[in-house]
Amino acid sequence: MNQETKKAGWWSALWRPSVRYSVFSLLFIGFVIGVMFWGGFNTAMEATNQESFCISCHEMEENVYKEYKNTIHYSNRTGVRATCPDCHVPKEWTHKMIRKIKASNELWHKALGSISTPEKFEAKRLELAQNVWRTMKETDSRECRNCHSFDSMDYTKQARRAIQQHTEGFDAGQTCIDCHKGIAHSLPDMHDVDPSAVIGG
Amino acid sequence: MKHLLRWVAVTLCCVLGHSVMAEEVASLRGGTNINDPSLPAEIIRWQPESAPLPRDYVQQPPLIPHKIEGYQINLNANKCLTCHSWANYKKANATKISPTHFRGRDGIELANVSARRYFCTQCHVPQANTQPLVGNSFESVELLQPR
Numbered sequence: 159m160n161q162e163t164k165k166a167g168w169w170s171a172l173w174r175p176s177v178r179y180s181v182f183s184l185l186f187i188g189f190v191i192g193v194m195f196w197g198g199f200n201t202a203m204e205a206t207n208q209e210s211f212c213i214s215c216h217e218m219e220e221n222v223y224k225e226y227k228n229t230i231h232y233s234n235r236t237g238v239r240a241t242c243p244d245c246h247v248p249k250e251w252t253h254k255m256i257r258k259i260k261a262s263n264e265l266w267h268k269a270l271g272s273i274s275t276p277e278k279f280e281a282k283r284l285e286l287a288q289n290v291w292r293t294m295k296e297t298d299s300r301e302c303r304n305c306h307s308f309d310s311m312d313y314t315k316q317a318r319r320a321i322q323q324h325t326e327g328f329d330a331g332q333t334c335i336d337c338h339k340g341i342a343h344s345l346p347d348m349h350d351v352d353p354s355a356v357i358g359g
Numbered sequence: 360m361k362h363l364l365r366w367v368a369v370t371l372c373c374v375l376g377h378s379v380m381a382e383e384v385a386s387l388r389g390g391t392n393i394n395d396p397s398l399p400a401e402i403i404r405w406q407p408e409s410a411p412l413p414r415d416y417v418q419q420p421p422l423i424p425h426k427i428e429g430y431q432i433n434l435n436a437n438k439c440l441t442c443h444s445w446a447n448y449k450k451a452n453a454t455k456i457s458p459t460h461f462r463g464r465d466g467i468e469l470a471n472v473s474a475r476r477y478f479c480t481q482c483h484v485p486q487a488n489t490q491p492l493v494g495n496s497f498e499s500v501e502l503l504q505p506r
Contacts, residue, residue, distance in 0.1 A: 229429060283435075317408040317425070319452055345436035354446035355437050357477045 203258070209241040215268060218242075221279050225343045245301045245342065246290075253300075284346035291335055299334035306334065406486045411454065415499035420482035421454065427485050432478055439479045440472065 176184060205211060213219040223242075226232055231240040248254045273279040273286075294301070308328055313321045327337065339345065348356045388397040408425040430438040442451035460476040461469050498504075 318410075319408070322452055340431060340436065340438070344433075345431055345438075347434075348436040352436075352441060352444075352447070354444035354471065355440035356471075357434060357437070357474055358471060 203254075206258070207243045207247055209243070212242040217268070217273050217279065221273075221276065222343045229342050231342050240305065240342075244304065248297075248300060249304055253297075283344075284350070287339075287343075287346045291339060294335035295333060302334040302338075401489065403487045403489060406488070412486065413499075413505070414503060415497070416503065417500070423483050423485040425485065427480070432480065437472075437477060437479070444472070 213223045226242075231245070233239070246257075248257055267273070271278075273282055308324070311324065313324060316324065323337065349358075391397045405426045405428070406424070410424065412422040412424050414421060427439070432438060440456070441447060442453040443456050445455055447453070448455035456472065456476075460472050463469050463473045464475055
């Protein structure tokens, strides 16, 4: 070996054609590593998409999860349940990845302890709720519509006022979250949102 | 001697009073022993949404003709007012709250619903078909009876 090759070291070795292994064995090894990587990635991704993962933080378990347990999305006559990720994590891959990356901000605030006590959480509730409302408005309530598609709604089976509200609302280009706020968690201080529906206005 | 008599009287009262009370007063879970499981509460089936229900006398707080399970009424928000407030009733096609609800306890008219009228379910209640707890011969006032 001459001096030049020695200097380049292992890095340039990676760029030289292999003299020992056949193309097939290299492809096979690459394939196996690829499957392991992708499988591991998806398994880890699915693990963070479980309700048990969400409520492994006391911030979630003590506040929003407790409130959600009293609502129809947790318990109802037909036994269909929508868990945290059903509403808060997009199903489609690209949107899901974007949401997962954005969630790193939540880890940062977990480390800061931004909502580590009920009092801190209550102080931030409006801001947090408005973040979710804004996202849902932007996506036309995409996560709601995974189950509640208005194309499959039979208006004639709905209550008197629901028929009117749904037909008029959809015609006006409104989306689920425009009316259905606070259905799975308690409402924040609504003074700034609807002063006519709060004490003291 | 006088002292002793008084003690006897007090003790007798306590013993007798206690035995009388034990027979007549039952806790909310009835006479069930503390270690035994009590009977489950009756399942209440709320009346489905309907047109406004008739009143039995003029001053009666109107009944709620729909389910209100899970409605939040606290310092943060009042779910009822998101449809029944003066700002929202037209859009929601709902009954608006009466102007009497804007009068404070000192008789001053306020811009928003008064704190003493804020907790809707103190007077307004949804309906369910249940057995009356006690007998009742009440009849609505004549003028409001259906003809």
